[in-house]
Amino acid sequence: MKLTLQLQLLPSADQKAQLLETMERFNEAATFAAKVGFERKVYGQVSIHGLAYHEIRERFGLSAQMAVRAIAKAVECFQRDKSKCPVFKPRGAICYDQRVLSFKGLTTVSMWAMKGRLLIPFVCGAYQKERQGRIKGQADLVYRQGKFYLLCTIDLPEGAPIDPRNTIGVDLGIVNIATDSTGEVFSGEKVETLRKHYARRRAGLNRVGTKSARRRLAKIRKREAHFHRNENHRISKQIVAKAKATDSAIALEELSGIRARVTVKKPQRNRHAGWSFLQLRSFVAYKAQLAGVPVVLVDPRNTSRTCSVCGHCEKGNRRNQAEFCCLQCGHSVNADLNAARNIRAKAVVKRPMVGVVEAKAGLRNCG
Ligand SMILES: [Zn+2]
Structure with missing residues (x-):
């Protein structure tokens, strides 16, 4: 069964800047690849590659494999919808595969960036350790609220079906x-207490209505969603x-x-x-x-x-x-x-x- 394993990266300030730069160049390249394809009405990997690959490498400074992945991002978008020409967000997710990303030991990942490979540590608890050996193929690098995450696909074996009595x-x-x-x-007792607490704070901030209040509101929502998710994992596991x-x-x-x-x-x-x-x-x-x-x-x-x-x-x-x-x-x-x-x-x-x-x-x- 395929699931996603999320790893939080812990880059240094310099590595963070390099990852952001890589993301931005990659997304510019993907937008460029989409534009070339859209104008010439070709939507496949091979045909866009033929038209845009060399220019992408020159203009955006991507490695061969990253150029291929950037084109793939445009192609994936066309597979859903060929009627519009996509423009990708500068810090949208970018995709790594085994040629540009590898794990070094249990706690470090090696990733391609504009100025060369980076060795970046990541948060690795028991949960991640247990599943790390099952990471397959590609991983998405995403940037959320100032933090980098790798979303890796893992393939977990399903248990032999029990014959329930x-x-x-x-x-x-x-x-x-x-x-x-x-x-x-x-029980939802703890959930209920916390929900009330969050609801009160949300109501207060809603009344304030300033920009910083809205930012804090978004933070609270996120924390609450995180809490519910943990509870749901805990309860479903027990059941x-x-x-x-x-x-x-x-x-x-x-x-x-x-x-x-x-x-x-x-x-x-x-x-x-x-x-x-x-x-x-x-x-x-x-x-x-x-x-x-x-x-x-x-x-x-x-x-x-x-x-x-x-x-x-x-x-x-x-x-x-x-x-x-x-x-x-x-x-x-x-x-x-x-x-x-x-x-x-x-x-x-x-x-x-x-x-x-x-x-x-x-x-x-x-x-
Ligand atoms: Zn009865």
């Missing part, structure tokens, strides 16, 4: 981030590990159900950004696939208003966000747990299938 239903809820059918709650340890498939609602519920009521809409739900769901899906744990997707209709004991379905069963009390049999239970049990029950009668493909398609539809 059990099924765990997982409800992605409003009060709790996730609740499973065994009653385990993956998948539990399923694997208990020989279980994981049952989730089909996407339409989650979207409907995230957008139900206005005051709650703010409580969780919809994307955070979708992210958690996609994390569960891909981690499950890596671990060989099947994911079953079930129809979300009525999972929150049906009694998981007697099957009675009525809107009034759901007293409020947190409580479920069956109007027929009197069964009283946490609403998220009731939903998780229903999700599990629906999955048990359905054949397990790995849900990653659907999850990705669904994310796209969601806009």
